[in-house]
Amino acid sequence: MFAAPVHRRGFATSCRALAGLTGPVExxxxxxxxxxDPTKVLKAHRYRLDKLDKGQVRLRFELGAINPADINVIQGVYPSKPQVREDIGxxxxxxxxxxxxxxxxxxEEDGQVEHxxxxxxxxxxxxxxxxxxxSHANLPHSSLIPLPSDTHLHLRQAATLAINPPTAWRMLSDFVPLNPEDPNCVSKGKKKQWVIQNGANSAVGQAVIQLAREWGVGTINLVRSRPSIDELKSHLHSLGADHVLTYDEFLSRENNTRTKIKEWIGRDGEMRLALNCVGGKETAEMAKLLAMDGKLVTYGGMAKTALALPPSLFIFRKLTSVGFWLSNWVQTHPEERQTMMRSLAELTGQGKLKEPETEVVELAGSDEEVAEKMSGVMKRIEEGRGKKILLHWKDE
Structure with a gap:
């Protein structure tokens, strides 16, 4: 059922009879x-959704994605937090x-939602x-983004479209303009552009690889060593990665990696953008490889270590080090977000942007059974085991 394509029903909604389900529901x-601790504090809860107010939409969630930031939200260390509800229990x-x-x-019609x-x-x-x-929610229509009716997305693709691909898109567009649709794109008639990133096997990292390939940008990708490293490298190359190195390979003096990377980029190339979601000494070494006026963009800190950069990079190489958080960007770019999401949906529907590997976890049974299952899911995620998890509440 999770391979069903996303489509829209072809009937109008100006008639009240076609406004669908608007009454109370559990x-x-x-x-x-x-x-x-995410393995201990999560629980399942039943509550009654009231009748819709004007402008509200009744949703049935098909799949709910679990991202690394969700762990931090549960722990209370993430700046964006869900609303504390006193009306549901x-x-x-x-x-x-x-x-x-x-x-x-x-x-519930209000003169806008029905259009x-x-x-x-x-x-x-x-x-x-x-x-x-x-399983269900009542939400204002202004908080939702419709999926284009002319793209054919499967549920897993749609469920993973709204955070990681937009993060990759913005980081490749806003600091060193690499999007060929941008009139200021630095690649037009100039040197071939390159990007270096750590955490390249993350969902954002994989989106960066695919968008860069689509835009004619080369990528140098760093990942943690593991028993299945050859399989991982092969997968990233299949997505369009030009070069993949482990952190050990990248830092090795014996491999003379800096010289190799300069050869890969060549005289006709230029690397001004580095993307960091890890931190640590690898990030400083990435920054040292950037050309004049380079940009180091940090969007995560998985290593949980301080980021130390040599002052010489700022003084002599004019390095700029900035942070990026999608939640900040969307607050000030609502119309641009709609355009970006359409472009991402089109690329995904065309098979040019693949979703990360996912696993659907079915939620059903008693509240105690669901809580136990969620505890196991959280433990697997914290241990870094398995694929990206998508939750689905089974109908009762």
Missing amino acids: SRAVVFAEHG PEPLSIMGNEGVATIEGF RFKVGDRVVMGAPQLGTWQ
Whole structure:
């Protein structure tokens, strides 16, 4: 069922009879009452969704994605937090989930929503922390992004479209303009551009590789060594990676890596952009390889170590080191986000942007059974085992 393509039903919604389900309904959700260990504090909760208010949309979530940042949200160390709800149970609860795909089951007309959506449309989230780890929700239509009707996305593709691919797109566009659609694109009539990144096997890293390939940008990709490193390198090359190195290979003086990278880039190439989601000494070495006016963009810190950069890079090489967080960007670029999401959906539908490997976890049974299953899922994620998890509440 999770390979079903995303499509829209072909009927109008100006008639009240076609506004779908608008009355009360029960929802099941993964929640927490207090921050703490994700393997211990998550629980399942049933609550009643009220009748829709004007401008609200009734959603049935098909898949809710689990991202690394969700672990930090549960722990209470992430700046973006879900709303604390006092209206869904005897104690204040927060519903988890920041990314996912949902189907519109109904809406309450307000003069706008009926012109944006139809019953049966699929949507992704346009605002943070809306609670995608639940079966149903009532949300304002302004917080949702409709998926284009002329692209054929499978549910797994749609569920992983709204955070990691946009992060990759923006980092390749906003600091050193590499998007060929940008009139200021540095590649036009000039040197071939290159990007170096760590954490290249992450969902963002894989999106960077594919977008760079599509835009004619070369990539040098760094990953952690592991028993299956040859398989991982082969996978990243299949996505379009030009070169893949382990951190040990990258830092090895015996391999003379700096000389090799300069040869890869060549006299006709230039590398002004480095993307960092790890930190540590590898990142400083990445920055040393950048050309004059280079940009080091940090969007994560998985190593949990301080980032130390030599002052000489700023003084003599005019290095700029900046941070990027998609949540900040979307607050000030709502229209540009819609355009970007359409482009990403088109690339995904054409098979040019593949979603990361995923596993669907079915949620069903008693609240205790669901809580136990979620504890096991969180443990696997914290240990770095398995694929990207997508949650699906089974119908009862």
